Amino acid sequence: MKKSITILIIALCLWNCSDSQKAEVLSNHIQILTSENDSLKAIINEVNEKYVFDxxxxxxxxxxxxxxxxxxxxxxxxxxxxxxxxxxxxxxxxxxxxxxxxxxxxxxxxxxxxxxxxxxxxxxxxxxxxxxxxxxxxxxxxxxxxxxxxxx
Structure with missing residues (x-):
């Protein structure tokens, strides 16, 4: 019984660690995308202040x-x-x-x-x-x- 509880606790710890790592990776990815989005908005704002020709x-x-x-x-x-x-x-x-x-x-x-x-x-x-x-x-x-x- 103790063995199965220990395995369950270890599994939960690994699962939680895995989730926190995924959350950190996703958070970093969101920061990168936000930065790219801000850069694109700045470019669009600059283009909208110019005359654009084909x-x-x-x-x-x-x-x-x-x-x-x-x-x-x-x-x-x-x-x-x-x-x-x-x-x-x-x-x-x-x-x-x-x-x-x-x-x-x-x-x-x-x-x-x-x-x-x-x-x-x-x-x-x-x-x-x-x-x-x-x-x-x-x-x-x-x-x-x-x-x-x-x-x-």
Whole structure:
């Protein structure tokens, strides 16, 4: 009888030790996961404070002052452009000399660029529009733009 009680006590001790070891392992694992979760939350908070783009493009814009002569200086602007190819970027324009926010045109994207083509019908032509882009993550970006052109 004493033998069976001793075996039972030893078994209970081993079982309790095993449970406490498992609890300690689980507690350590929970601490690691909590730390990882906090790190991911910090990353998400940082991303949500930035503009997030699907793609980036480069534009090289030659200066209107460039002349094709030997030994002349050739000047170009190199521009990095971020854009979203998921259809959530928009460029909208209204009619000529209109300043209201009723946009008659939403331009289509071609290779990451929105092309505005307007017939110049006056000596001074101005076009107003809005540029917007948004993504699943990050901030929404939008700004008003104006383009003015003289014609002779």
């Amino acid at each position: 793609s980036i493009g480069v534009r090289i814009i030659p200066s209107y002052k460039n002349v094709p002569k030997l030994n002349s200086i050739n000047r170009n602007e190199i521009v990095f452009i971020g854009y979203n190819a998921n259809g959530n970027s928009r460029v909208m324009f209204n009619g000529q000399d209109k300043t209201d926010t009723k946009f008659i045109d939403t331009l289509k994207m071609e290779n990451g660029a929105f092309i505005l083509e307007r017939k110049l019908t006056k000596d001074y032509n101005s076009f107003n529009g809005k540029v917007e882009t948004e993504n699943k993550y990050g901030k929404i970006f939008g700004t008003m733009v104006s383009i003015a052109t003289l014609a002779e």
